[in-house]
Amino acid sequence: MILNKYYYGYKCIYEKKSNYMQIDKDTQVLINERINNNAPALESFTPQELRALRAKMAETPEELKVDITDVKDFSVSGTLGTIPLRKYFNKSSHNINKDKLPLIIYFHGGGFVMGDLESHDLVCRHLCKQTHAIVIAVDYKLAPEFKFPSQITETKDAITEIIKISSELKIDENKIILCGDSAGGALATVGTIMSRDKIIPKVHGQILVYPWVDMTMCRRSMDIELEGMILNKKTIKYFVDHYLNSYEEQVDWRASPILTPNLKNMPPTYIFGAGLDPLVDEGDAYKRRLLSFGNEVHYRLFPGQMHAFVSNSVQLPTALICIKEMSEAAIAIFSKLK
Numbered sequence: 362m363i364l365n366k367y368y369y370g371y372k373c374i375y376e377k378k379s380n381y382m383q384i385d386k387d388t389q390v391l392i393n394e395r396i397n398n399n400a401p402a403l404e405s406f407t408p409q410e411l412r413a414l415r416a417k418m419a420e421t422p423e424e425l426k427v428d429i430t431d432v433k434d435f436s437v438s439g440t441l442g443t444i445p446l447r448k449y450f451n452k453s454s455h456n457i458n459k460d461k462l463p464l465i466i467y468f469h470g471g472g473f474v475m476g477d478l479e480s481h482d483l484v485c486r487h488l489c490k491q492t493h494a495i496v497i498a499v500d501y502k503l504a505p506e507f508k509f510p511s512q513i514t515e516t517k518d519a520i521t522e523i524i525k526i527s528s529e530l531k532i533d534e535n536k537i538i539l540c541g542d543s544a545g546g547a548l549a550t551v552g553t554i555m556s557r558d559k560i561i562p563k564v565h566g567q568i569l570v571y572p573w574v575d576m577t578m579c580r581r582s583m584d585i586e587l588e589g590m591i592l593n594k595k596t597i598k599y600f601v602d603h604y605l606n607s608y609e610e611q612v613d614w615r616a617s618p619i620l621t622p623n624l625k626n627m628p629p630t631y632i633f634g635a636g637l638d639p640l641v642d643e644g645d646a647y648k649r650r651l652l653s654f655g656n657e658v659h660y661r662l663f664p665g666q667m668h669a670f671v672s673n674s675v676q677l678p679t680a681l682i683c684i685k686e687m688s689e690a691a692i693a694i695f696s697k698l699k
Contacts, residue, residue: 385665439518470543472600491688546572
């Protein structure tokens with residue numbers, strides 16, 4: 362069944378898909394745990410409380426940590442001030458004798474309100490180890506202290522400044538991928554569009570994990586409502602209210618990159634979706650828009666997973682399957698580049 366709705370003059374397409382509501386057994390355990398513990402809704406916290414909660418969630422048991430030989434925090438200067446970064450490089454037989462290595466620039470999720478270098482450290486370590494590439498995570502400024510379009514400015518500045526010092530970082534500037542999840546997926550998407558438009562240096566692919574590419578909140582999956590879920594429409598509205606200055610900004614292409622009028626000549630794109638995620642229709646719709654402009658797009662749905670599962674591999678081991686497929690996607694993109 363397909364329903365149409367018009368929002369600020371834009372047509373949103375709703376699709377009903379029965380496989381969304383299958384629940385993975387580990388996800389069910391986590392849901393039950395949240396219900397039994399009467400876990401408060403995320404929107405009941407202040408941004409500062411959310412950040413503290415996210416930091417606690419990022420704690421990794423010793424046996425699940427991933428060793429990387431070279432992890433270094435550094436920073437670059439941006440329009441809004443210093444941008445903290447973290448570089449991951451793993452010396453191995455695959456790359457130790459190479460002068461320059463491919464690069465994955467990673468933008469973390471968190472509704473533009475929470476998340477930092479620690480929240481997605483484990484994801485970045487896995488990506489680095491599995492791709493034999495350099496991974497650089499971006500600690501962009503958060504809302505509501507820095508509202509839209511501050512994060513777009515930080516994305517533009519971070520990518521530009523990293524590529525400026527590519528020789529110093531031993532990066533092959535002809536092999537660069539942008540990657541991100543949720544809000545970070547939106548920033549990776551916008552960064553790729555800016556690259557296509559020559560606003561910033563060239564990037565060669567994008568890997569998007571349940572990307573938040575449509576802030577109009579009008580797609581059918583927004584109505585997914587299961588007790589114990591981390592994300593629902595109320596939570597998303599909470600993030601929108603903290604991020605945007607006004608609801609009119611919902612249709613700015615930089616806030617909702619799916620509304621970009623022209624999506625021609627985009628680099629190879631891999632999109633990963635979670636079936637229990639209110640954002641799942643957005644990733645699927647963005648896939649279809651990219652395909653309609655003749656782009657190379659690959660889409661993978663994890664039906665029984667909730668939003669943010671990739672950054673919670675401690676409790677949701679299916680995350681490791683997704684990260685492996687993300688790594689394979691990066692390798693596939695790099696392999697086609699000279």
